[in-house]
Amino acid sequence: xxxxxxxxxxxxxxxxxxxxxxxxxxxxxxxxxxxxxxxxxxxxxxxxxxxxxxxxxxxxxxxxxxxxxxxxxxxxxxxxxxxxxxxxxxxxxxxxxxxxxxxxxxxxxxxxxxxxxxxxxxxxxxxxxxxxxxxxxxxxxxxxxxxxxxxxxxxxxxxxxxxxxxxxxxxxxxxxxxxxxxxxxxxxxxxxxxxxxxxxxxxxxxxxxxxxxxxxxxxxxxxxxxxxxxxxxxxxxxxxxxxxxxxxxxxxxxxxxxxxxxxxxxxxxxxxxxxxxxxxxxxxxxxxxxxxxxxxxxxxxxxxxxxxxxxxxxxxxxxxxxxxxxxxxxxxxxxxxxxxxxxxxxxxxxxxxxxxxxxxxxxxxxxxxxxxxxxxxxxxxxxxxxxxxxxxxxxxxxxxxxxx
Amino acid sequence: xxxxxxxxxxxxxxxxxxxxxxxxxxxxxxxxxxxxxxxxxxxxxxxxxxxxxxxxxxxxxxxxxxxxxxxxxxxxxxxxxxxxxxxxxxxxxxxxxxxxxxxxxxxxxxxxxxxxxxxxxxxxxxxxxxxxxxxxxxxxxxxxxxxxxxxxxxxxxxxxxxxxxxxxxxxxxxxxxxxxxxxxxxxxxxxxxxxxxxxxxxxxxxxxxxxxxxxxxxxxxxxxxxxxxxxxxxxxxxxxxxxxxxxxxxxxxxxxxxxxxxxxxxxxxxxxxxxxxxxxxxxxxxxxxxxxxxxxxxxxxxxxxxxxxxxxxxxxxxxxxxxxxxxxxxxxxxxxxxxxxxxxxxxxxxxxxxxxxxxxxxxxxxxxxxxxxxxxxxxxxxxxxxxxxxxxxxxxxxxxxxxxxxxxxxxxxxxxxxxxxxxxxxxxxxxxxxxxxxxxxxxxxxxxxxxxxxxxxxxxxxxxxxxxxxxxxxxxxxxxxxxxxxx
Ligand SMILES: Cc1cc2nc3c(=O)[nH]c(=O)nc-3n(C[C@H](O)[C@H](O)[C@H](O)COP(=O)(O)OP(=O)(O)OC[C@H]3O[C@@H](n4cnc5c(N)ncnc54)[C@H](O)[C@@H]3O)c2cc1C
Ligand code: SF4
Ligand code: SF4
Numbered sequence: 001x002x003x004x005x006x007x008x009x010x011x012x013x014x015x016x017x018x019x020x021x022x023x024x025x026x027x028x029x030x031x032x033x034x035x036x037x038x039x040x041x042x043x044x045x046x047x048x049x050x051x052x053x054x055x056x057x058x059x060x061x062x063x064x065x066x067x068x069x070x071x072x073x074x075x076x077x078x079x080x081x082x083x084x085x086x087x088x089x090x091x092x093x094x095x096x097x098x099x100x101x102x103x104x105x106x107x108x109x110x111x112x113x114x115x116x117x118x119x120x121x122x123x124x125x126x127x128x129x130x131x132x133x134x135x136x137x138x139x140x141x142x143x144x145x146x147x148x149x150x151x152x153x154x155x156x157x158x159x160x161x162x163x164x165x166x167x168x169x170x171x172x173x174x175x176x177x178x179x180x181x182x183x184x185x186x187x188x189x190x191x192x193x194x195x196x197x198x199x200x201x202x203x204x205x206x207x208x209x210x211x212x213x214x215x216x217x218x219x220x221x222x223x224x225x226x227x228x229x230x231x232x233x234x235x236x237x238x239x240x241x242x243x244x245x246x247x248x249x250x251x252x253x254x255x256x257x258x259x260x261x262x263x264x265x266x267x268x269x270x271x272x273x274x275x276x277x278x279x280x281x282x283x284x285x286x287x288x289x290x291x292x293x294x295x296x297x298x299x300x301x302x303x304x305x306x307x308x309x310x311x312x313x314x315x316x317x318x319x320x321x322x323x324x325x326x327x328x329x330x331x332x333x334x335x336x337x338x339x340x341x342x343x344x345x346x347x348x349x350x351x352x353x354x355x356x357x358x359x360x361x362x363x364x365x366x367x368x369x370x371x372x373x374x375x376x377x378x379x380x381x382x383x384x385x386x387x388x389x390x391x392x393x394x395x396x397x398x399x400x401x402x403x404x
Numbered sequence: 405x406x407x408x409x410x411x412x413x414x415x416x417x418x419x420x421x422x423x424x425x426x427x428x429x430x431x432x433x434x435x436x437x438x439x440x441x442x443x444x445x446x447x448x449x450x451x452x453x454x455x456x457x458x459x460x461x462x463x464x465x466x467x468x469x470x471x472x473x474x475x476x477x478x479x480x481x482x483x484x485x486x487x488x489x490x491x492x493x494x495x496x497x498x499x500x501x502x503x504x505x506x507x508x509x510x511x512x513x514x515x516x517x518x519x520x521x522x523x524x525x526x527x528x529x530x531x532x533x534x535x536x537x538x539x540x541x542x543x544x545x546x547x548x549x550x551x552x553x554x555x556x557x558x559x560x561x562x563x564x565x566x567x568x569x570x571x572x573x574x575x576x577x578x579x580x581x582x583x584x585x586x587x588x589x590x591x592x593x594x595x596x597x598x599x600x601x602x603x604x605x606x607x608x609x610x611x612x613x614x615x616x617x618x619x620x621x622x623x624x625x626x627x628x629x630x631x632x633x634x635x636x637x638x639x640x641x642x643x644x645x646x647x648x649x650x651x652x653x654x655x656x657x658x659x660x661x662x663x664x665x666x667x668x669x670x671x672x673x674x675x676x677x678x679x680x681x682x683x684x685x686x687x688x689x690x691x692x693x694x695x696x697x698x699x700x701x702x703x704x705x706x707x708x709x710x711x712x713x714x715x716x717x718x719x720x721x722x723x724x725x726x727x728x729x730x731x732x733x734x735x736x737x738x739x740x741x742x743x744x745x746x747x748x749x750x751x752x753x754x755x756x757x758x759x760x761x762x763x764x765x766x767x768x769x770x771x772x773x774x775x776x777x778x779x780x781x782x783x784x785x786x787x788x789x790x791x792x793x794x795x796x797x798x799x800x801x802x803x804x805x806x807x808x809x810x811x812x813x814x815x816x817x818x819x820x821x822x823x824x825x826x827x828x829x830x831x832x833x834x835x836x837x838x839x840x841x842x843x844x845x846x847x848x849x850x851x852x853x854x855x856x857x858x859x860x861x862x863x864x865x866x867x868x869x870x871x872x873x874x875x876x877x878x879x880x881x882x883x884x885x886x887x888x889x890x891x
Contacts, residue, residue, distance in 0.1 A: 010692040014795040022792055025819050029761035037466050037759045052755035054465065057457045058571045059751055062549040070523040071479065071545075072444075074452045080467070083448065091412045091468055092597065097448045114570060116750040129746050328557040 025314055044126035044134065044221075047088045053081035053119055060121075065336040066104055068352040075104055077111045077121045086130045094137050102128050103139075103212075105355065107341025108300035113332060119277040120195060122217070122341055129219025145345065146220050153227075154208040156182035160384070161189070163204040169204035173240040173267070175254075177247035178210045180374040184381075187257035187374055187393045191246060191272060198284040202244075205234055211250040216257055217342050225261055232263040243267040244275045248302035248373050249340070255306070271302055273372045273394050274311040280318050280398075289320040290401040294392070295327060297358070297380075298334035299373035303389070312367055312372045312394055319401040325365045335361065337371075337379035344379070355383035363389055370394050411509050412451075415464055416516040422498070430496055431476060434520065437488045438478050440524065445476040448712060451520045453477050459765045464825050471514045474501065474521035481526050483609060483639045485599060485873055490637070491607035493520060493883045502633040502815035503785040504576025505547065506755050507568040509766070510853025512580065512632050516887045522637060523782035524575050530554055531640070539598060539614065541642040544575025546854075560645045563590025563680070563693045566849075570749060575638045576824070581630040583849035585748070588673075589680035589712070590646065591847065594629050601640040602628045605879035607766050614642045627874070632851055633885035635878055649680075650713040652884045653721040654741035657733030658703040663777050666800065666808065668731035670773055671803045675727065677720045681709035683744070686780075689813070692749070697740050706733060707741050716885065757815065763828055764815045771805035771844035776800075779842035780810055786838035790831045792816040802848065811847040857890040 005012070015023055024183035026210055038047045058078040061067050067076040085102050086092045093225025138146075148211070149155055157182040174195060181188045195202045212227030231254075235243060237286050243265060254269045268278040279285045296316060302308045309331045316324045329335045338344070362369045371377055372394045379393040421432070435443045440616070454470040455461040458710070461471045475498070480486045483555070493500045495679045499519030506513055513522055524545035526696070531541040540562065544550060548569045555562055564584040566572065577602070583592040599612040602625070614626035620837045628638050643805050659665035659790070665684040683706070685693060688706040697705065706728070728735075753764040780798060787796035793816035802809035812835065818827035836846055836859045846856060846863045861868045868890070875882070 006695045009695060010688055010797075011795070013691070014688070018794050019791075020816065021819050022794060026762065026794060027815050029817055033761040034759045040703055048759075053754040055407075055462055055758055057568065057751060057754075058505070059749060060570065061505070062570050064546045071528065072449070073523060073525075074448055079452045082452065085465075086412065086451070089468070091449075092451075097446055101448065114749070116752050117755070162683075314632070328553075 006258045020053070021207045023027075032158055037136060039090070040107060042309055043088060043127070044130035044219075045088050046124060047085065047118070049119060050084050050088065050124050050128070051082045052117055053124060054085045054402070055120070056116075059116065060114040063110040063114060063333075065110065065338065065354045065357070066350055067105055067106060070130050070350055074101060080105070080121065084124070088128065088131070094132060094135055099132055099139065102132065103142075103218075103342070103346040104350065105341050106300075106326060106336045106343045108302040108336035110300070110336060113304065123375065126217060126219055129217075129375060130221050133221075135221045142218050142346070144222055146215060146218070149210060150226075152224055154178045154182065155210050155214055158182055160185040163206055163208045169239055170201050171239060171240060172200055172242045173235065173243050174200040174202055174204050175211070175243055175245045175250055176204055176208060176249045177245060177374065179378060180246045183378050184393070187240055187246060187395060190270070190393065190395045190399045193401050194276060194279075194285065194395055196314065197402065198279045200279075200284065201326075205238075205329045209233065211247075211253045212257075213249050216253065221261075228258045228261055230257055230262045232265055236266050240267045242268050242275070244272055245269065246272050246374055248306055248308070249375065252305045271306060271308060271311075273302075273315055274308060276398060277311045277315045277318070278393065279316060285398070285402065287319040287398060287401040289322075290397065292368060293323045293325050293366040294368045294370045294397065295325040295328070295362050296330070297362055297371040298318050298332075298338070299332055299371055299376045300334060300336050300340055302372055303332050303334050305383060315394060316370065316399065317367045319398065322397070327361050327365050329361060337373075337376040338383075339379040351379070352383060355379040357390065359383045368392065370397050407453060409676070411559060411665045413469040413471055414471075415469050416514070418516075420574065422475055422518070427475065427498065429493065432717070433492055434476065434478055434489065437492065438485050439482050440834075442481065443480040444583060445477065449477045451470050452473055452572070453528060454510060454514065455512050456508040457512070457754075458509055458853065459754065459763060460828055460855075461511060461514065461826060462758055463828075467759060471511070472516045473518065474515040474660055475518045475522045477522050477523055478525040480704045484824035486522065486603045486639055487607040487609055487638050487648070487674060489520065489522060490605060490883070491602055494881055495604055498883065499611075499882050499886050502579070502637045503738075504545070504573030504579070505571055507572040508576065508580060508853060510849050510855040511876055511883075512851060512853035514854060516854070524573065524637070527639065528573075533558055533645070535575045536644050538647075540643050540645050541614075541640065542574055543640055543878040544573060544638050546574045548572055548574060548577065559648050562596065562643060562645050562647050564593055564596060565749070567748060574641060576640060578638050579632050581849060583802050584678040585683075585801065586709070586856060588682050589678045592802070593643075596643040596831075597626075597629065598644060600625050600628060600638055602636045602638045604636040605884045609639075630851060632853065634875060634889055634891050636884060646712075647767065651712040651714040651717045652709060653717055654739070655708040655710070655721065655728070656697075656701040656736040656740040657706045657728045658690075658697070658736055659733055660703060661682075661705060661732070662780060662800075664705050664731055665733075666705050666776055667806075668706070668728055668733060669800075669803055671731065672724050673803055675723055677723055677753040678717055679708045679710045679720065681707060682711075682803050683707040683799055685799040685800045688795065688796050689799050692797065693741065694740050696743070697888040698859065699734050699736050700740070701744050702718070703734070705736065705740060707744050709741060713810055717741055726853070733780045753815075762814065762815055762817050763824060765828070766850075767832070768850055769812075769815070769846060769849045770802075770807060770809045770848040771842065775843045776808050776810075778838065779844045782838045782842050783812060783835055786830055786834040787812065787814045790816070790827075790834050792819045792822065792827050793831060852889040857888065860890045
C-alpha cells in the first residue's frame with residue numbers, strides 16, 4: 001500500500017495543486033468512466049483487458065509468429081483485440097471474417113514476454129471464443145471437432161497405443177497425451193522403455209482422455225469441464241504421487257487450468273524431460289554416450305508457460321559426446337513451431353508457415369533437431385519437406401545414448 | 405461526421421467517393437499488379453488500417469468511431485509493383501497512403517481521403533550486411549526490433565532504439581525522421597541513412613549511390629526523409645551500423661533543478677563526449693518514474709549510458725563523472741538506469757487512462773542551449789494553464805553540442821461541457837504557441853501528420869511555400885497521402 005502511494009505520489013501531488021473543478025472531474029471520471037466502455041451484460045471475455053490491449057501500440061507484435069508469417073496488420077495481437085472489442089461492444093456482428101480472426105493465434109505466449117500488462121493473448125481470445133460458443137456461432141468444423149472429442153475422448157481418429165489397464169497401484173503415472181499416442185507413437189514407446197529401464201513402478205492411465213486443452217482453447221468450456229472432471233477423478237483416486245506428461249501443454253493444463261475450474265490434482269505434475277533428468281541424477285538411468293551435434297528447440301508451453309528451460313539442456317549435456325547447440329532465439333525467447341493453440345487445425349496454412357520459418361532457423365545451426373514436445377516434433381516433421389534435418393524427441397536421444 | 409445508432413461511425417469521410425464502376429476496374433487492375441493474395445477490400449482490413457497511435461484516434465475508438473476507411477489495402481512485394489500502383493493511382497486520381505506499423509502519433513497514416521492503403525510489410529527483408537563498410541541494406545517494411553535482433557545476432561547494432569522499436573518499421577522511421585533513445589552517440593535515423601531507393605508520386609524510381617559522401621548537387625534522396633508519405637514511398641535503405649558494444653557503463657546523478665542538470669550535460673558534450681543515452685527528468689517526471697530513488701526526491705534525475713569500445717568507454721566515464729561532480733550532481737548509482745532499462749517499454753498510459761477519460765500525450769520540440777531553459781519553463785506553464793490539465797512534465801533526451809530536445813508529457817481531463825477533442829487541441833495550441841514564441845522547432849522527431857499541420861507554415865516560413873511547390877511539381881494530382889503536413 002505504502003509503495004502504491006509512493007508510486008502515485010506524482011499524481012496525488014498534481015491533483016492537490018489542480019483547480020477544484022478539475023479535481024472533481026478527474027476523481028469522478030477515474031471512478032466511473034470505465035463502466036461506459038465495457039458491455040453492461042456479463043461476458044466470458046474480459047472486455048476491460050481486451051480494451052487495454054486494443055489501446056496498446058502493439059508492443060509485442062514483432063515476436064508474434066502469426067503476425068510475422070501472415071504479414072497483415074489484422075493478424076497482430078492488438079488488432080485482434082480491436083476487432084474483439086468492437087464485436088463485444090456490439091459495433092460489428094459476431095460473423096464471418098471477424099469471428100475467424102479470433103482463432104488466428106498459436107497460443108505461444110511470445111507476446112506475453114513483452115507485454116507491459118502480462119496479458120496472454122490466448123486467454124483474451126478464449127473468452128471471446130466462449131462468447132462465440134454461447135451465442136451458437138462457433139464455426140461448424142470446430143463443433144464437429146468437439147463432438148468427435150466428446151465421442152472418442154481423443155483428438156485424433158486413431159490412437160495407436162492403448163493405455164495400460166492395471167494402473168491402480170502405481171506411484172508414477174505416465175500421461176501419454178493424444179498427440180504422442182496417435183501421431184508420434186515412437187515417443188510413447190521410447191518413454192515406456194526408459195521408464196522400464198529405470199526400474200520404477202509406473203503405469204499408464206486406463207481410460208486416459210485427452211487433457212482437454214483443445215476444448216478449453218476453442219472456448220468449449222462445458223466440454224472441457226467434463227474432461228477435467230474425468231481425468232482428475234481417475235488420477236486422484238489412484239495411488240499416483242507423480243504424474244509425468246509427455247506433452248508440456250498437458251502438464252500446463254493440469255497444473256494451471258484444472259485448478260481454475262475447481263480440479264486440483266493431488267500428484268506432482270512433471271514434464272517428461274524434468275522427470276528423466278531426475279532419474280539420471282539419481283543414477284537410475286545412465287547415459288553411455290552419443291556422438292554428434294544437436295540443436296535444442298524450446299517448446300513454447302515448456303519454456304514460457306512452465307518456465308522449464310534448463311532441465312532439457314542438462315539432460316542433453318548429461319550424455320557424453322553429445323554437443324548441445326543453441327539457436328539465437330532460445331529459452332523463453334524461443335519461437336513457436338506453429339501448432340499451438342489448435343492453429344494446425346483452425347488455420348493450417350499459417351501454422352505450417354510458422355513451422356517452416358522455425359525449422360529454417362534451427363537448420364542454420366545444425367541438422368539434428370531435438371525438442372521436448374510431441375506437437376513441436378509433429379510440426380517439424382511436417383515442415384521438413386526436403387528431409388534435410390532429423391527431428392528427435394529428447395527421450396529418443398536419451399534412449400539412443402543408452403543403447404550404444 | 406456520422407455516428408449511427410448501431411455500428412461504428414467514421415470521422416473523416418471523403419467528399420468524392422469512387423463510383424462503383426471505377427472501383428471495380430481499379431481493384432481488378434490492382435489485383436493484376438500485386439496478385440489477388442496481396443489485395444483486400446474486406447471490412448476487417450479497412451477497420452484495422454483506419455488509424456495509428458494518435459491519441460485522439462484512440463479516443464474515437466471509445467466513442468464508437470473509426471477515423472477513416474481506405475477503399476482497399478495492398479501489400480506490394482517489390483519496387484516495380486509500387487511504381488505500377490502509383491502510376492495507376494495517378495491515372496485514376498486516387499489517393500495513396502503508405503503504411504509502416506501505425507505507431508505514428510500524429511495521424512500520419514490515417515486515410516482521411518480514402519484511397520489505396522499501401523502496407524509495406526511484405527517488403528521486410530534484410531538484403532545485405534556489409535561488414536567492411538559497416539552498412540546494412542534493408543526493405544522499408546522491416547520491423548525495427550526484428551532488424552536490431554538480426555544485427556545483434558551477427559555481432560552489430562544499428563544504435564537506433566526508439567521507444568517504439570518493438571512496433572515501428574524502418575520505412576516509417578525514415579519517413580518521420582525518428583530518433584532513438586541512444587541518439588546522442590549513434591545519431592537519429594537521418595544521420596544513419598547513407599542511401600535509399602524510393603518511388604516518386606508519378607511512379608519514377610530514384611536510387612542514390614551508396615558512398616560515404618559526395619558533392620554532386622543537392623541531395624534529392626534526403627527529401628524523402630520526413631516526407632511522411634507525401635512525396636513518395638521509400639522502398640529500400642542503406643544505413644550505418646556499428647560493432648556490438650563491448651562495454652556499457654551506467655551512471656545516474658540527481659540535480660537541484662533542470663538548469664543545473666542541463667548545464668552539466670552541455671559541459672560533457674563540450675568535452676567531445678557523446679554518451680549513447682542522456683536523459684534528464686524534471687522534478688515531476690523524476691517523482692513519476694524514479695519514486696524509489698530516495699536521493700532524487702524533489703530533484704532532477706540524470707541518466708547516462710556510455711557504451712562502445714572498452715577503453716574509450718572507461719575514459720568517457722571518468723570524464724563524465726568528473727563533470728557531474730563538478731556540477732554538484734548527487735551520485736545515484738546504476739539502480740535508476742537499470743530501472744529505466746527494465747521499464748522503458750512499459751507503454752501503459754493510453755490503456756490505463758483513456759478509458760478513465762484522462763488524456764495523455766507527448767510533445768517533443770528542439771531548441772538551442774541559449775534558449776533552452778526559457779522554452780522549458782514557458783511550455784510547461786502554457787500547458788498547465790489550460791483548464792483541465794492535471795500534469796505537465798518533461799525530460800530532455802536527445803542532445804547536441806548546440807542544443808537539446810525536450811519531451812513534454814501532459815495529462816488531463818476535459819472539464820464539464822468541454823469535448824475531449826477540444827480539450828486536447830487547446831493543450832496542443834498552447835504548447836505549440838509557446839514553443840514558437842520561445843524560438844524552438846515544433847517537432848524534434850515525431851513529425852507533423854494531421855495534428856501539427858496547422859503550425860507547419862509558421863515553423864517553416866517561406867520554405868513551406870517552396871515545399872508546396874515541390875509537392876505540386878512531383879505530385880500534381882496530390883495523390884500521395886493527401887491532407888497531411890498541410891499539403
Ligand atoms: C509507444 C511509442 C513510442 C514511440 N517512441 C518514439 C521514439 O522514441 N522516437 C521517435 O522518433 N518516434 C517514436 N514514436 C513515434 C513513431 O514510432 C514513429 O513516428 C515511427 O517512425 C513511425 O513508424 P511506423 O512504421 O509505425 O509508421 P506509420 O505510423 O505507419 O507511418 C508514419 C508515416 O510515415 C509514412 N510512411 C510509412 N512508411 C513509409 C514508407 N516506406 N515510405 C514513405 N512513407 C512512409 C506514413 O504514411 C505515415 O505518414 C513512438 C510511438 C509510440 C506509439
Ligand atoms: S500467443 Fe503467440 S500467436 Fe497468439 S498473439 Fe501471442 S505471440 Fe501471437
Ligand atoms: S498483448 Fe500486451 S503488448 Fe501485446 S498488444 Fe496486447 S497489451 Fe500490447
